[in-house]
Amino acid sequence: MVGNYFEFRFKIEPLQPGSEILIAELGYLGFESFVEEEDGVTAYIPVEEYEEDLLAQVHILQSDEVEISYSKNEIEKVNWNEEWEKNFTPIVIDDRCSIRATFHPSAETEYEIVIDPKMSFGTGHHATTHLMIQHILKNDFTDKNVLDMGCGTGVLAILASMKGAHIVDAIDIDNWCYQNSLENVERNNCDNVSVEEGGAELLEGRKYHIILANINRNILLRDLPVYVASLEANGELFLSGFYEEDVSAIRKSCEELGLKYVEHLERNNWVAVKFSK
Numbered sequence: 001m002v003g004n005y006f007e008f009r010f011k012i013e014p015l016q017p018g019s020e021i022l023i024a025e026l027g028y029l030g031f032e033s034f035v036e037e038e039d040g041v042t043a044y045i046p047v048e049e050y051e052e053d054l055l056a057q058v059h060i061l062q063s064d065e066v067e068i069s070y071s072k073n074e075i076e077k078v079n080w081n082e083e084w085e086k087n088f089t090p091i092v093i094d095d096r097c098s099i100r101a102t103f104h105p106s107a108e109t110e111y112e113i114v115i116d117p118k119m120s121f122g123t124g125h126h127a128t129t130h131l132m133i134q135h136i137l138k139n140d141f142t143d144k145n146v147l148d149m150g151c152g153t154g155v156l157a158i159l160a161s162m163k164g165a166h167i168v169d170a171i172d173i174d175n176w177c178y179q180n181s182l183e184n185v186e187r188n189n190c191d192n193v194s195v196e197e198g199g200a201e202l203l204e205g206r207k208y209h210i211i212l213a214n215i216n217r218n219i220l221l222r223d224l225p226v227y228v229a230s231l232e233a234n235g236e237l238f239l240s241g242f243y244e245e246d247v248s249a250i251r252k253s254c255e256e257l258g259l260k261y262v263e264h265l266e267r268n269n270w271v272a273v274k275f276s277k
Contacts, residue, residue: 003046007072008072010041026058093130093137097112098111128241131267133159136238142164145207145209146212147169147208147211149200149223156212156214157212162188162190171197171202178195207230210235213240213241221253224257237275237276237277238272238274240273243270260275262274
C-alpha cells in the first residue's frame with residue numbers, strides 16, 4: 001500500500017564494520033531510516049520505492065567475510081514511529097552539538113537540538129548528516145541567509161539558526177519531512193527558519209550566502225545549476241548524499257558552473273563537499 005514501508009531486519013556477524021557498511025549501501029539505494037540493534041540493523045524503505053532486485057546491488061550481502069540474514073515485513077508509518085521511540089539514541093558530534101529526542105535528558109553541549117524524527121531522514125546517525133553538521137560547526141553562519149535543501153528532520157536548518165544565521169529556508173519535496181521539520185523548528189524555537197514543501201522550482205529569484213544540500217548524487221547533479229544561480233557572490237555550497245568515488249563527478253560539474261572546490265570530509269565512504277563561488 002502506498003504510504004507504507006518495508007521493514008528489513010538484518011542480522012550481521014560480525015556486527016562491525018558490517019553494520020556501518022550495510023547502512024551506507026542501503027542509504028545509497030533509497031532506504032530512508034535505520035535503527036541499530038544489538039545483533040544488526042533494522043532498515044526502512046517506502047513500499048513504492050522498493051524493487052525485488054534492489055538487494056542484489058548490496059555488495060556486502062555477497063561478501064564471504066560477513067554473514068548477513070534478513071527478514072522483510074510491511075508496516076504502517078505509526079509502527080515505525082513507535083520503533084524510533086524505543087530505539088532512537090542521542091548523539092554528540094565533535095563534542096559540540098548534541099541531537100536528542102524529547103524523551104531524553106538534556107545534554108551539556110554548546111548546541112543542543114531536540115527532535116522527534118518520525119519517518120524523516122536526518123538524525124545525525126547517518127554519515128551524511130553527521131558530516132554536514134561538522135561542516136556547519138566549523139564555518140561561520142553569522143548573519144547569513146541560508147538554504148537547507150532536502151531538509152529531512154530540519155536539523156541542519158536548526159543548527160544554522162543556532163549558529164547565528166539571519167534567515168534560513170528549509171525545503172523538502174516530501175510532505176512527511178515538511179511536517180516533521182515544521183514541528184522540530186518550533187520545538188527548538190527557531191523563529192527565523194521558514195519550512196516549505198517543494199523542490200528546486202521554489203528557488204527562482206532567491207539568493208543565499210550558504211546552501212546546504214544533503215540529497216543524493218543524481219538529484220544534486222540535476223539541480224546544481226539552480227543552486228549556483230541562487231548562490232550569492234563569494235557564497236558557499238555544501239553538498240552531501242554520495243560516496244567518495246562520486247566526488248570527481250560532483251566536482252567537475254561544480255567547476256563547470258564556476259564554483260571552486262574547497263575541501264571534503266569523509267565518514268564510512270560517505271562525503272560532504274564544500275565549494276565556494
